[in-house]
Amino acid sequence: MYLTQEQHNFFDAFGYLAFPGLFAAEEIAWIAAEFEQVLDTFGAGDQHDGSRRTMIVPTIDHSERLCTLLDDARILGIAGDLLGDDFNYASGDGNYYSGDTGWHPDGNYPELFAIKVAFYLDPVGRDSGCLRVLPGSHHNDSIWRSGAANPREAAAWGGDPADVPGHVALETEPGDLVVFNHNTWHASFGGGTRRRMFTMNLHKRGKTAEELAWVDEYLQHHCPVAHGFKIGGMYTDAMLDTAPPGRLVHLQQLFERHALVHPEDTVARDFPAT
């Protein structure tokens, strides 16, 4: 077990976890360099002028070195403990963010299904673009999920979205990692015009019919082609062809389901032999 029982309890109760200093400065140096190379090469990041967000999906898949994050014992430990060791890697976005991101959840599942692992590559504080979360908002009966209080409509109670009661600002330095349940409401306020951040979305392997329906629904909305990036399938060849056997466990199900959900945007190729 990678996470302590207390970390498990915290995640269950509040829907997020922060890992200060999980990656060393030398690691973040190459991670940030590869990230920028990816965004500038595949996502028009070199034309980013700060007037709006520049985003790419996927991110790590475009760099053989960033792909190794999916083999990293820290990522495997966190995701394996929360989702099961056979979790799926479900792509992720890379961003030069500009300005605020309003309150939203990334999903609305009846139980824990998916998590987001977020790398913020610049120091970010409460009023300079760090991730803010509404603790406990992943619970089905939370006021944020029931509709009793809508943080997007804070004006209705005379408030400001940046001052929603009870939120937590997860201030981070490069090397810190933040992880949250897709159901957890989150936002960011006051960031600059080139806030570097990328994510890895990870979810449970679908085993029951209900879970497989969530997997397919996820592919409808969150995979590269759903965001307008046609890479010929769920993953790049680089991700697949450089994968050690352990990584393939996290790629197989979505590789297969992508061909079913997006047949017209799947280029036939073999899955690597294990």
Ligand SMILES: O=C(O)CCC(=O)C(=O)O
């Ligand atoms: O950092 C941000 O602006 C928010 C990130 C976010 O909303 C997300 O990754 O879903």
